[in-house]
Amino acid sequence: IDDQAAAGDGPDKPSVGATALLVAGLAQRRDQTGDARYDDLLERMGRFLVGQVEPSGAVSARYDIATRAPVAGAYSIYYTGEVYWALVHLQRLFPDGPWSEAVERVAAYVAGPRDEAEDMGHVRDHWAAYGMSETNASGDAAHDRRLTANQIEYARHQAEISGTTVRWLSQEAGPWGLVVRGRSELRGGGYGTIGEALTRLWRSARAEPDLADLRDSLGSRVLCLAAMTLDHQADNDDAAGAPHPARITGAWFKGGETRMDDQQHALSALLQSIDIVEGTTPAAPTRGDHERPTRWLWLVALVCALNPARTAGAVRRRDAGGRASRAVGWGVGGAVVAVLGAxxxxxxxxDGLDVSNPAFRVSAGALGALAGIVGLVRRRPAADQGTEPSSVAAGLRIAATIASASVLGLTIGAAADRGVALVVVALVISAALTLAAAAPRPGAVTSTVLQLAERATAAVLMVASVLLIVAGVMAV
Structure with a gap:
């Protein structure tokens, strides 16, 4: 095409995406071999790609041979990132060529208005991750440069998308995944493109100070995904009994079918994971590895779930009904044992349930929020009348009031996140407040105050629990 060149299905069907990937492949070949025989072809294909870049930075996905011009308004979910990656290669190899301005426009477009302008939603773009890592982590000191503020924000967003996907897949592979989500089968290309995005983002994070805090998290996601990718690769057992076992072993299948890009993307991701795996010494997982809510938030949630005003009211109602103090002792003692046991x-x-801290935090927060809502709207029972139950039965009622499902759920979440000591502190504070509230005072005044305190505590519990849910979702 004049002084340009393009790859495609024929002389009248140039493909923007195929041309971009051929440029990237030949550029990497040149890096590895030092062979410059295709330099002229690289530059001609590069000029074709530059011509596809619109002033906004958008990349036209089609070229009209008849008009010798890009087709306006035709875009692809893949081609923009592929062209970005290809042009960054050319910018590094041939710094005097006409690539720099086009690279800057495409980079700004991808990290800025692209997803909204092309109505793509929150797309996971592994090709853009390739482009960013080639920009700041190619290893060529004369070429590499810092990412822009928008690119850093975009890289974080891409890390969130891919990281959350790995979390979802890993939980789906766990013992509860089949129960709550059913079985879904990802293509080898699916594992591969997620892995390519993560490994390239990891390289950018290693080179970019403003992304350094993501490096360990990205590395752990890479290790997890690599293990799942290998687990889904067909092995000798899968090929046993097949007419041609060699055609099965080593491939990635979905529904008995495999495609070329299943192998390409999966192998690419695994190969790029090697130096991350070799450079990482995975520590034994601990419950402190996650971003956790503050101790104060957990403490407030636990004390409010224990609700000293409600417990004091229950104790006073037992006394009003003629119960002996032994029932209170049974109830409080049993509740403390249950809470500490949890x-x-x-x-x-x-660990046994294979549930992560953040996931359980969301569940505990949901229980706490529900308990808070119930505490706000339910009517307080009157003092017991009639036949007096045994001390054990009365004690069990008090124990159930204190060690409710929400209390036990929040206890497990708090102990997993912040240790048993925090739970002990919450119990001590709650006991002190309960004793103070249950002390003998004029009945009518105390009853009204306790009701108000009980509802206020329930409202605080609801707010604290919602914050725990948010913290859990943000940490997943």
């Missing part, structure tokens, strides 16, 4: 088994319990 705290001590929190870590092993979540």
């Amino acid at each position: 705290a001590f088994v929190a870590g092993p319990l979540l």
Whole structure:
């Protein structure tokens, strides 16, 4: 095409995406071999790609041979990132060529208005991740430069998308995944493109100070995804009994079918994971590895869930009904044992269930929020009348009031996140407040104050629980 060149299905069907990937491939070949025989072809294809870049930075996905011009308004979910990556290669290899301005426009467009302008939603773009890592982490000191503020924000957003996807897939592969989500089968290309995005983002994070805080998290996601990718690769057992086992072993299948890009993307991601795996010494997972809510938030949530005003009211109602103090002792003692027991088994319990801290935090927060709503709207029972139950039965009622499902759920979450000591502190504070509230005072005044305090505590519990849910979602 004049002084340009393009790859495609024929002389009248140039493909923008194929041309971009051929440029990237030949550029990498040149890096590895030092062979410059295709330099002229690279520059001609580069000029074709530059011509596809619109003033806004958008990349036209089609070229009209008849008019010798890009087709306006035709865009692709893949081609923009592919062209970005290809042009950055050319910018590095041939710094005097006409690439720099086009690279800047495409980079700004991808990190800025692209997703909204092309109505793409929150798309996971591994090609853009390739482009960013080639910009700041190619290893060529004369070429590499810092990412812009918009690119840093975009890289973080891409890390969130890919990281959340890995979390979802890993939980789906766990013992509860089949129960709550059913079985879904990802293509090898699916594992591969996620892995390519993560490995390239990891390289950018290693080179970019403003992304350094993401490096460990990205590395852990890469390790997790690499293990899942290998687990889904067909092995000798899968090929046993097949007419041609060699055609099965090593491939990635979905529904009995495999495609070329299943192998290409999966292998690309695994190969790029090697130096991340070799450079990482995974520590034994601990419950402190996640971003956790503050101790104060957990403490407030626990004390409010225990609701000293409600407990004091229950104790006073037992006294009003003629119960002996022994019932109160049974109830409080049993509740403390239940709460401390939940705290001590929190870590092993979540490990055994294969539930992460953030995921359980969301569940505990939901229980707490529900308990807060119920505490706001329910009517307070009157003092017991009639036949007096045994001390054990009365004590069980008090224990159930204190060690409710929401309290036990929040206890497990707090202990898993912040340790048993925090739960003990919450129990001590709650006990002190309960004793103070249950002290003998004029009945009518105390009853009204306790009702108001109980509802106010329920409102605070609801707010604290919602914050725990948000913290859990943000940490997933």
